[in-house]
Structure formats: C-alpha cells, structure tokens
Amino acid sequence: MADIQISNLVKTYPGGSERATDDVSLQIQDGEFTVLLGPSGCGKTTLLRMIAGLELPDSGSIAIGGRDVTYLPPNKRNLSMVFQSYAVFPHRKVRYNIGFGLRMAKVPAEEIERKVQWAADLLQLGPYLDRLPANLSGGQRQRVAVARAIVMDADVLLMDEPLSNLDALLRLTFRSELKKIVQDLGTTTVYVTHDQSEALSLGDQVAVMRKGRIAQLGDPLDVYDAPADRFVGGFIGSPPMNFMDAAVSHDGGTLVLGEQQLMAPSILRSFAGRDVLLGVRAENVTVRNERSSGDVAATVLVVEPMGSTILLTVEVDGHTLKVQAPPTFRTAPHKTIWLGFAPNTMRVYDRETSMALEAK
Amino acid sequence: MAVEAPPTPAGTLAPPRRRKIPPAVLLIAPSVVFMALLLGWPVIQGILQAFRDENGFTLDFVTRMVQDPYFWPAVRNTLLLIVVMIPLQFAFAIGMALMLRTNPRLHKVHFFVWAIPLALSDLAAGLVWLAIFNDRGYLNSALSLFGIEGGSWLAYDNQASMFMCVLIAELWRATSLVLIIVVAGLQGIPKDYDEAAQVFGATFWQRLRHVTLPLLKPSLQVALILRTILAFQTFAVAQALTGQNFPLVVGETYRWYTGLQNPNVAAALALVILVVSMLTSIFYLRALRDKNQGGLR
Numbered sequence: 161m162a163d164i165q166i167s168n169l170v171k172t173y174p175g176g177s178e179r180a181t182d183d184v185s186l187q188i189q190d191g192e193f194t195v196l197l198g199p200s201g202c203g204k205t206t207l208l209r210m211i212a213g214l215e216l217p218d219s220g221s222i223a224i225g226g227r228d229v230t231y232l233p234p235n236k237r238n239l240s241m242v243f244q245s246y247a248v249f250p251h252r253k254v255r256y257n258i259g260f261g262l263r264m265a266k267v268p269a270e271e272i273e274r275k276v277q278w279a280a281d282l283l284q285l286g287p288y289l290d291r292l293p294a295n296l297s298g299g300q301r302q303r304v305a306v307a308r309a310i311v312m313d314a315d316v317l318l319m320d321e322p323l324s325n326l327d328a329l330l331r332l333t334f335r336s337e338l339k340k341i342v343q344d345l346g347t348t349t350v351y352v353t354h355d356q357s358e359a360l361s362l363g364d365q366v367a368v369m370r371k372g373r374i375a376q377l378g379d380p381l382d383v384y385d386a387p388a389d390r391f392v393g394g395f396i397g398s399p400p401m402n403f404m405d406a407a408v409s410h411d412g413g414t415l416v417l418g419e420q421q422l423m424a425p426s427i428l429r430s431f432a433g434r435d436v437l438l439g440v441r442a443e444n445v446t447v448r449n450e451r452s453s454g455d456v457a458a459t460v461l462v463v464e465p466m467g468s469t470i471l472l473t474v475e476v477d478g479h480t481l482k483v484q485a486p487p488t489f490r491t492a493p494h495k496t497i498w499l500g501f502a503p504n505t506m507r508v509y510d511r512e513t514s515m516a517l518e519a520k
Numbered sequence: 521m522a523v524e525a526p527p528t529p530a531g532t533l534a535p536p537r538r539r540k541i542p543p544a545v546l547l548i549a550p551s552v553v554f555m556a557l558l559l560g561w562p563v564i565q566g567i568l569q570a571f572r573d574e575n576g577f578t579l580d581f582v583t584r585m586v587q588d589p590y591f592w593p594a595v596r597n598t599l600l601l602i603v604v605m606i607p608l609q610f611a612f613a614i615g616m617a618l619m620l621r622t623n624p625r626l627h628k629v630h631f632f633v634w635a636i637p638l639a640l641s642d643l644a645a646g647l648v649w650l651a652i653f654n655d656r657g658y659l660n661s662a663l664s665l666f667g668i669e670g671g672s673w674l675a676y677d678n679q680a681s682m683f684m685c686v687l688i689a690e691l692w693r694a695t696s697l698v699l700i701i702v703v704a705g706l707q708g709i710p711k712d713y714d715e716a717a718q719v720f721g722a723t724f725w726q727r728l729r730h731v732t733l734p735l736l737k738p739s740l741q742v743a744l745i746l747r748t749i750l751a752f753q754t755f756a757v758a759q760a761l762t763g764q765n766f767p768l769v770v771g772e773t774y775r776w777y778t779g780l781q782n783p784n785v786a787a788a789l790a791l792v793i794l795v796v797s798m799l800t801s802i803f804y805l806r807a808l809r810d811k812n813q814g815g816l817r
C-alpha cells in the first residue's frame with residue numbers, strides 16, 4: 161500500500177491539439193479510494209494510464225509510496241488494474257487468469273492456488289475456475305478481472321469504468337460488493353467513471369474533471385452539496401443542480417428573482433447589489449400547493465412520477481427548474497405551485513466566472 | 521413454374537421430388553465444376569501419368585525416380601532447407617512485426633519496404649542474389665574493398681556455402697509473406713491484453729510467451745502451413761543460383777520434364793511433393809489445435 165503524489169501532469173497525444181491532461185495535480189492518501197469523475201473525453205483514462213505507466217506524460221511527475229515512477233514501465237510499479245474491456249486472457253482458463261500476476265512474479269504454486277481460491281470464493285467464481293472466459297457471462301468475466309486484480313499485493317489498485325459494461329441491475333449490486341471488497345483490502349484505489357452516482361457512492365474523495373483539469377476535489381458529500389462551479393453542480397446529482405439568475409438586494413438580505421423575492425443566505429451580505437447565479441438542488445426545494453411566507457410562485461411544466469418521489473419541471477421567472485415533491489403531492493401541468501427555498505442550502509456563483517462565491 | 525405441393529403437416533419436410541435439384545447444389549455447382557476441371561483433373565492426370573504406361577499399371581517410374589542419383593540429395597536438401605529456414609523466418613517475421621507494433625517513426629515505410637520481396641518473382645529474386653553471390657558479384661567486390669579475398673560461394677563442390685546462399689536468398693524473398701500474416705494477426709489482437717500483462721508485472725519475454733504468441737496462434741498456423749508448403753516448392757531461386765548443383769525436389773521435377781523429357785517420372789516427383797505437403801498440413805493442424813489449455817502449471 162502506498163500514497164500517490166501526482167504533480168503538474170501534462171499530456172498531449174501525438175497529433176492531438178488539446179491537452180488530454182492539463183497540469184493535473186492530485187494527492188491520494190494511503191488506503192484512500194479516489195474517484196476520477198467527468199464527462200467522456202475529459203482525460204480520466206489518460207490520467208489513470210499515466211499512473212499505470214501505459215502512457216508517459218510530457219511533463220510533471222508521479223510518485224507512488226514516495227518513489228518517483230513517472231517514467232518506469234508498468235511492470236516495475238507494483239500495480240494491479242481492472243480494465244474497462246476486462247482484458248481477461250481469452251486463451252486461458254479462469255484459474256490461470258486470476259493467478260496471472262502471481263505467476264509472473266514467480267510466486268510458489270501452492271500460494272497461487274491458495275490466493276486464487278480465496279479470490280474466487282470472495283467473488284463467487286468457484287464453479288467457473290476451469291472454464292475459458294468465452295464460456296462466461298459479461299458479469300462473470302468482470303468478476304474474473306476484479307479477482308485477478310485483488311490477488312496481487314499491489315501498492316495501488318486502478319479501475320477504469322469497471323462497471324460500465326454491466327446492465328443496470330448488475331451494476332448496482334456489484335457496486336456495493338466492490339465497495340466492500342476494496343474496503344476490506346484497504347488498498348489505495350483510483351477509480352475512473354463517468355457515472356456521478358457511482359462516484360458519490362464509492363469514493364472517499366472525488367476528483368471531478370473537465371477538459372483535462374480537475375474542476376473540484378473533495379469529499380463526495382461536499383462535492384454534491386457545495387459544487388465549486390456551475391459545471392460540477394450541473395454534472396453531479398440526478399437531477400443536476402438548478403441554476404437561476406438572481407440579484408442581491410442592496411441591503412444584502414434578499415435575493416431578487418425577477419418580480420419575486422427570496423431570503424438570501426447570510427454569506428451574501430458582502431455581495432450586496434450584485435448579480436449572481438443561484439444554485440439549488442431539487443431536494444432542497446419544498447413544494448406546496450398553498451403559499452407560505454417567503455415562497456416563490458412557479459408554473460408546472462412536466463410531472464414525472466418516479467415512484468419514491470415526483471419529479472416536477474417548473475418555470476420560475478423564465479428559468480426552468482427541476483424540483484422534487486413527495487409521491488402524495490397532486491398537481492398538473494399549467495398549475496401554479498409554491499416553492500420554498502431554505503437559505504442555507506442555496507449556493508451562489510459568479511455570473512461571469514461560474515465560480516462559487518465565498519463570503520468575504 | 522409453381523409446383524403444386526400437397527399440403528404437408530407442419531414440422532415435417534416435403535418428400536423430395538424426383539428430378540428436382542436442390543438449390544444448394546445448384547449454387548455450389550459452378551465452383552465444383554471449376555475445381556474439378558482445374559484442380560481435380562490435373563491431379564488425376566498426374567497420378568495416371570506416374571503409375572501407368574502403355575501396358576497399364578506400373579511402378580517403373582517411381583523406381584526410376586528413387587534410383588536416380590539426384591533424388592535423395594534433392595530430398596535431403598529440401599528438408600534441410602525447410603528445417604533451417606522456417607524457424608528463422610518465423611523468428612524474423614515475429615521480431616519485425618513486434619517492432620512495427622511499437623509504431624516507430626516511419627513504420628508504414630518500413631512495412632512497405634519489408635513487404636517488397638513479396639511482389640518480386642522468385643526467379644528475379646534468384647537473379648538478384650546471383651548478382652551478389654557469384655565470383656565477381658557484389659559480395660566479393662565489397663569484401664575486396666576491405667582487403668578480404670572472397671570465395672567461390674556457388675562452387676559446385678561447396679555444398680555448405682551453396683546451401684547458405686540459397687538459404688539467405690530464400691529468407692530474404694519469402695519472410696515477407698510470414699511478416700504480413702503475422703502483422704495482420706497482431707492487428708487483430710486488442711492492445712488491452714498486452715497492457716494487462718504489463719500492468720500485472722510481466723516482462724517482455726513473459727508477455728511474448730504467455731500472451732502474444734498464444735493469441736497469435738491462428739495466424740501462425742496459417743503462416744506455417746503456407747510457408748512450409750511453399751518451401752517444399754522452392755525452385756527458381758536455387759535454380760538461378762546453383763543450376764543443378766544444389767538439387768531440390770521441384771528442381772528435379774523440372775529437370776525430368778524438360779531436360780530428360782520424361783513427364784512420367786516428373787509426375788511421380790510432383791506426387792511426392794503433393795503427398796508430403798498434405799501430410800505436413802494435417803500434422804500442423806493437429807499439433808497446433810487448441811489443446812485443453814489453462815491450469816496453473
């Protein structure tokens with residue numbers, strides 16, 4: 161086990177015009193589970209592959225456990241990895257596949273056998289040990305790839321979208337299994353995904369990436385509750401965060417939304433008189449049929465019952481918002497409903513830079 | 521013309537109608553006829569020619585073939601050439617293909633240059649190498665520049681050096697076929713396997729042995745069968761370089777047919793090549809069949 165120090169990594173692919181990773185720095189503590197999250201093409205895989213040694217950076221450095229590994233070949237880094245495509249060797253049986261890394265390291269046969277058995281039990285692969293991968297389902301092949309990675313006493317475990325090829329239900333079950341396995345192992349883990357719910361549910365820390373840069377790094381709940389900018393808020397959460405233009409009143413006590421007014425969060429005192437961008441999560445908006453003090457009027461556009469909640473698309477002062485109502489809530493399109501905003505759950509952003517505004 | 525078919529119970533086939541040819545047969549008929557005319561007939565013709573004279577069946581031609589003083593040397597030379605050349609060609613081709621896979625600078629040019637011999641007729645290749653190896657050839661001229669006295673590489677009494685010359689020329693000429701098959705095979709293997717092996721600590725040789733070569737096996741099998749069969753037919757290069765001094769089986773066939781004007785013995789020799797080629801293919805197909813792989817040992 162080891163910590164990872166990534167400093168100022170720059171990588172441009174030959175022939176590429178933009179940087180795949182643009183001056184990325186990231187610290188990962190020993191035993192920490194870090195998720196790299198971002199839309200497709202933002203450089204997550206590139207960053208992971210540089211940690212693995214499968215790509216070399218143009219500049220910057222990577223240290224694992226205090227050892228500079230920036231230009232070391234992959235086989236000298238003591239890693240293990242779960243590939244998005246699984247990359248389970250098709251010409252070898254499951255047993256051989258799981259033990260592959262140990263074999264390469266010339267571990268004694270009895271020990272390989274013991275560890276393979278252990279991993280197979282953990283991942284319920286026991287009955288399939290003597291099968292060829294072609295005779296396994298996608299989910300089982302996925303498990304073989306994970307088993308092959310966890311039998312290694314690696315310093316770092318890398319995973320590139322390991323769940324993306326599974327169907328939705330399997331993904332959900334395997335996600336929690338994976339979390340438990342990695343927790344028990346305690347290995348430093350870097351996990352790449354474009355699925356924000358996966359990132360929130362698995363990570364000790366989440367690095368949200370955009371265009372080769374890390375837009376925000378933090379605890380999953382922090383990243384969810386207090387997105388550092390509009391991009392992060394819009395990428396994380398289902399539905400994503402709502403954004404509305406608003407103005408802070410001259411005394412700093414209220415937010416003006418067109419014709420309507422809201423109580424402003426206390427941090428806005430220092431931004432009196434300014435135009436801001438307001439960010440609100442759907443579940444932080446209380447929905448009522450009757451007006452209560454401080455409420456804002458909204459027109460219902462779409463009603464989507466989701467089972468445990470009802471998802472409403474509403475319009476407030478020309479902005480379209482997604483809000484959640486309890487399943488018992490009754491409304492219909494074109495009706496007017498009332499929205500209550502809790503001041504301390506609101507986030508405010510600069511309109512030009514889209515960056516979160518901090519109290520001065 | 522619709523044929524009135526009596527209604528048949530579902531799930532059973534209608535009884536075959538007399539004189540109605542099934543469409544499948546009609547579809548393959550042209551190729552069957554074609555193959556029969558162009559391949560089957562000459563083979564039968566060849567067999568008849570080798571085993572029949574005016575009085576019917578005979579083994580005379582086979583006996584003459586075997587008793588000819590050049591026959592066994594030709595067999596020995598052909599086998600020796602195959603045994604030495606094929607492993608070398610595969611080592612070169614795999615090495616070159618692996619080099620190309622790392623995408624070095626100008627790798628497309630390299631590949632093109634390495635594939636050129638494929639486009640050359642084997643007689644032309646033989647003449648090129650004759651220009652190099654003959655007594656006043658480029659090799660001896662080059663050696664004399666360094667003050668080294670060259671040799672008579674193709675002298676009729678120097679079997680070893682003749683063999684080396686034929687071997688080098690054939691290596692140069694025919695390795696590109698293996699290269700192209702191996703390169704195509706490598707391109708069909710996703711990079712992930714090699715990368716996974718790297719990440720799990722495998723060295724270059726371990727990756728080659730445990731991942732790349734096993735995954736390449738289907739291509740290697742094709743290349744091996746093709747190359748061996750073609751190697752049994754090695755002829756023009758040796759003919760150009762050594763004439764009759766380094767006899768090979770196909771060269772003997774040619775000599776019997778044109779020089780000695782005896783198509784019957786030539787047919788017998790051709791049959792030897794046919795049989796040996798078939799046996800080799802069967803051997804390769806069996807030996808390289810996917811055995812029950814896996815297990816930790």
Ligand SMILES: Nc1ncnc2c1ncn2[C@@H]1O[C@H](COP(=O)(O)OP(=O)(O)O)[C@@H](O)[C@H]1O
Pocket residue numbers: 173174176179180198199200201202203204205206207
């Ligand atoms: N092998 C490659 N050659 C050239 N460009 C690449 C290569 N791999 C990725 N890229 C480019 O680098 C950027 C980041 O890619 P990647 O790291 O794969 O993103 P992600 O994994 O976040 O989807 C993309 O713009 C992609 O087009």
Ligand SMILES: [Mg+2]
Pocket residue numbers: 204205206
């Ligand atoms: Mg990716």
